[in-house]
Amino acid sequence: MNLRKLVVLVLYVVFLLVPIYWLLNMSFKSNTEILGGLSLWPHEFTLRNYRVIFTDPSWYEGYLNSLYYVCLNTLISLTVALPAAYAFSRYRFLGDKHLFFWLLTNRMAPPAVFLLPFFQLYSSIGLFDTHIAVALAHCLFNVPLAVWILEGFMSGVPKEIDETAYIDGYSFPKFFVKIFIPLIGSGIGVTAFFCFMFSWVELLLARTLTSVNAKPIVAVMTRTVSASGIDWGVLAAAGVLTILPGMLVIWFVRNHVAKGFALGRV
């Protein structure tokens, strides 16, 4: 690797990490130090900001709510997307191409457009302010994506495997669970990663569909703005804590990331 490439890469990595470092730095400072002047590292190291979050139920329940509906959404998306992706990768059926494009168009619908109708829809069926409502609403963009990624991975599995299994007397469900799913294991991992990611980062729908019981952490964060000004320290600490689950997930799929980001299409 030559020097010029290295310089570009290092500069980019620094560009990515500096704002995050600044957030981390600030989360360990007291508010007087934050507002008192600029310091490159916390001089009066304090865990007060984190203590505020971990001792106040309305804060940490926000995290639990978010994690709960994100996991629920990932589970639902994978369960319905697996058979559908199999159908798209193996068979040709009436309207398949149109259906596939229609699914993708939902990834393109601006969420701002859907806010009010979603609110009305989920209120009228009595699901407002439940975790399942947010999980279902996030399916709007996660299920199409899951089908798309899984279809790419499944098309990479030779059809002869299916045929051999049927000849050996496997029924479709047995073949699917015992043979096919293990074969595309990494694809499922990557899909789960993407579903988790897009559900975790979404704010608008999650905030609109919840009020108290299922309020996500990203909505709780707006509480730091009060009459006495913004509690910068707690805001920064809450921000740092929202980054952690994502980093944990990426650690698990790090070996599949390169293939996964091609959405199985290379």
Add this chain to the structure above:
Amino acid sequence: MNKIVNNKAWWLVLPVFLLVAFSAILPMMTVVNYSVQDIFDQSTRFFVGTDWYKQVLRDPRLHDSLGRQFIFSACVLLIEIPLGIAIALTMPTKGRWASFCLIVMAIPLLIPWNVVGTIWQIFGRADIGLLGWTLNKLGLSYNYASNTMDAWVTVLVMDVWHWTSLVALLCYSGLRAIPDVYYQAARIDRASSWAVFRYIQLPKMKSVLLIAVMLRFMDSFMIYTEPFVLTGGGPGNATTFLSQTLTKMAVGQFDLGPAAAFSLVYFLIILLVSWVFYTAMTHSDKNR
């Protein structure tokens, strides 16, 4: 792969169809419903036909934010796609450094969008943020909350920070799929590095690049949360993008009719552009 015609496959697709239709078609029909009615409250509503459409097509406020939206998306694509390719070319191919780079690059993608706004809000402030403080110390007067140009640049840099990694990772996975033999042949032919890029790497990246362009176009065209948190749309209306204008109209001023009508126009624009990309993509899949 030649597929078997089998209409029973619909049974496998049915759960997905029902689930997505529930969250997509019902709200969409509600939006259509709004767009042709004048609504005062639950029981008082009048059918107004296409009046709202005629009105929004002449509304200068919407035209302005649509224009800003197009400029923003164009800037995003022009910066992020070449930068993403460049970064992908510099990434190490194997070893511990490769996984380190992959993980670091994926971090911005996994941060909730309002936290991204918060990070840059803090980072850019002149009193407590490293960026704003440094720029002001260097003698540049920088304030994203009052200067239009600064606000634009900050929103753009934030988007580059947030999403270039996606382009880079997509291209990186495209590059990994090129067999070493190609490079060996190029070396024997004494091909320049530009020729290697132009005739080996770029064609192989084509399909992932189309995905990248499509995803970046859709997401930058729908951007809402990050500028909302960072600048609140200001100064003035300088960074109020289309989603924000529509949300303000629908939720803030309760102008449901015009908001719904323009939402549909908005959706159609995204649909049209994405359809062009999608057709191009499936076409290149066929030619592989």
